Amino acid sequence: MQLGVIGLGRMGRIVVDRVLDAGHEVVAFDLSEEAVAAAADAGAEPAESVADLADRLGDDKRIWLMVPAGDAVDATLDDLDPHLDADDVVVDGGNSHFEASVRRAEACSAAYLDCGTSGGPAGAELGFSLMIGGPQWAYDEMTPVFDAVATNPDGHDRMGEAGSGHYVKMVHNGVEYALMQAYGEGFELLAEGRYDLDLEAVARTWNNGAVIRSWLLELCEEAFREEGTDLGDVDDHIAGGSTGTWTVQEALEQEVPVPLIYQSLAERFGSRADDRFSRRLANRLRYGFGRHEVARKDE
Ligand SMILES: NC(=O)C1=CN([C@@H]2O[C@H](COP(=O)(O)OP(=O)(O)OC[C@H]3O[C@@H](n4cnc5c(N)ncnc54)[C@H](O)[C@@H]3O)[C@@H](O)[C@H]2O)C=CC1
Ligand SMILES: O=C(CO)[C@H](O)[C@H](O)COP(=O)(O)O
CATH class of the missing domain: 3.40.50.720 (NAD(P)-binding Rossmann-like Domain)
Known part of the structure; x- marks a missing residue:
């Protein structure tokens, strides 16, 4: 051909x-x-x-x-x-x-x-x-x-029929966002938690027979191997987002709840702002309702 x-x-x-x-x-x-x-x-x-x-x-x-x-x-x-x-x-x-x-x-x-x-x-x-x-x-x-x-x-x-291939791929990407978020949260807890862990070793162990083994987890293992267990200088900014946005829009239209996919998309958007207005307002509101001390930028 x-x-x-x-x-x-x-x-x-x-x-x-x-x-x-x-x-x-x-x-x-x-x-x-x-x-x-x-x-x-x-x-x-x-x-x-x-x-x-x-x-x-x-x-x-x-x-x-x-x-x-x-x-x-x-x-x-x-x-x-x-x-x-x-x-x-x-x-x-x-x-x-x-x-x-x-x-x-x-x-x-x-x-x-x-x-x-x-x-x-x-x-x-x-x-x-x-x-x-x-x-x-x-x-x-x-x-x-x-x-x-x-x-x-x-x-x-x-x-x-026409459209169904890209429809399935759109949902695939929504699942991809949620899986990345789930692995990210688990490794964050392990990184911040009680034990001094080698996250590459954790990922490698999980990838060998664990229920949650997957290609994305193999890529986690690769990331820890190549960047270090603390991810070195990798920034906390996540680009992309169009296919995840489409997935959430379609779920809203179909009235199908997709809280995990939405949450992972929101995390992605949130990662792009250093100085979140909502967090600053919450900080100030705690003073309003409880006279809790307001953390100021130069402190
Ligand atoms: N990179 C990935 O992991 C994946 C990408 N995709 C999708 O595949 C498509 C291509 O992605 P990539 O190859 O990663 O992008 P890329 O940016 O590496 O390559 C795109 C190529 O298209 C050429 N191009 C742009 N406009 C053109 C035009 N009007 N006529 C002819 N050539 C043109 C560019 O010069 C470039 O070589 C995108 O829709 C992307 O979302 C899908 C799955 C995975
Ligand atoms: O389709 C893909 C993987 O399956 C592409 O890598 C796509 O770019 C991923 O989406 P995003 O850029 O929003 O992370």
């Missing part, structure tokens, strides 16, 4: 390499000329533009988008659409909002698959977990590519 890949960053490049390794052909494009040149060095056919990529693919085009979610997906589809027809298939493997994917599937001249991708850069060796929404025929058609990109044939599946 011949696959066009647009977006050759951390994730798109893995798609290129795994599809090439499986014996398929790849035509590659990115706004970055360096990224295109690197993909060409790896064996892909370089394209100079989206239109050039489409021309090089011929009939029955199979195209994987791995650009940042949002405007870049729409811009790419605007450039692609004049070159597409109903026999073509476009996969969006990024973290797009599921409603945007439904809109794009309706507007796109090709069959459109929204593909939630999990596994991160570690997927280069292991492969990804792929959660796919859209027409069954297009999923079947793309199965050789999904087999190459995923961990194994069980590492990808069609979740349902």
